[in-house]
Amino acid sequence: MNTGRSTGIADVALRINGVAFRGAVDGGITLLDLLRDHLELVGTKKGCDQGACGTCTVLLDGRRVVSCLVLAAQCDGREVTTIEGLAPEGGLHxxxxxxxxxxxxxxxxxxxxxxxxxxxxxxxxxxxxxxxxxxxxxxxxxxxxxxxxxxxxxxxxxxxxx
Incomplete structure (x- = not known):
């Protein structure tokens, strides 16, 4: 959960839905907030913001995680798949x-x-x-x-x- 307190800046490089992302992020920002607030991938919803509801589930290296409990900095070098990347473009999964x-x-x-x-x-x-x-x-x-x-x-x- 992002407490609003900065824990420094982290340089991250990751792939989101097959697209490379590289940037400096606040070390305390969650993966959920990076996706929604900074990258405008709003298909992943914010529910409880405590990891209890599963609403913010994404795949991290193919494994499901609740993105509200994962820091964006922890995703450096990893692959993230959101609902926007689940299906081939123009189609449904x-x-x-x-x-x-x-x-x-x-x-x-x-x-x-x-x-x-x-x-x-x-x-x-x-x-x-x-x-x-x-x-x-x-x-x-x-x-x-x-x-x-x-x-x-x-x-x-x-x-x-x-």
Whole structure:
């Protein structure tokens, strides 16, 4: 969490959605704030800002992380994938198509974090059963309660990948 206190300047070089970024950032800025406030990648949402809701989930070197708890300086030399980089340009990722087909969102606020976590869990091979999907998605909260539809969308996408 960015406390607003400067901890010095850090030079970082990372790839975000396949695009190189290099710059000086405040050492206390979170990856979430770098993405949203400085790079205008606003698909990643700020929810609780405490790592408890999963709304800000992104992939860091292919692994899911809550970006509100990761300092941007910790990402030096690493690859970040946000919701903007999930699908090929001009298209939808199979998970996005499944979320639409299964009506797996209502307000949509948590959807980008849900999609990023779902993409990772499928890649990890952890979508073998509904119980397994629920377990590995448990860090992503949906206040609208679309959980059965989210699980169905993930299950269907995982079957397509196999």
């Amino acid at each position: 199979p998970l996005q198509e499944a979320f639409i087909r299964h009506d797996a969102f209502q307000c949509g606020f948590c959807t980008s974090g849900q999609l990023m976590s779902a993409a990772a869990l499928i890649e990890e091979g952890r979508a073998g059963s509904d119980a397994e999907i629920r377990e590995y998605m448990s860090g992503n909260l949906c206040r609208c309660g679309a959980y059965p539809n989210i699980v169905a969308a993930i299950r269907d996408t995982a079957r397509q990948v196999v």
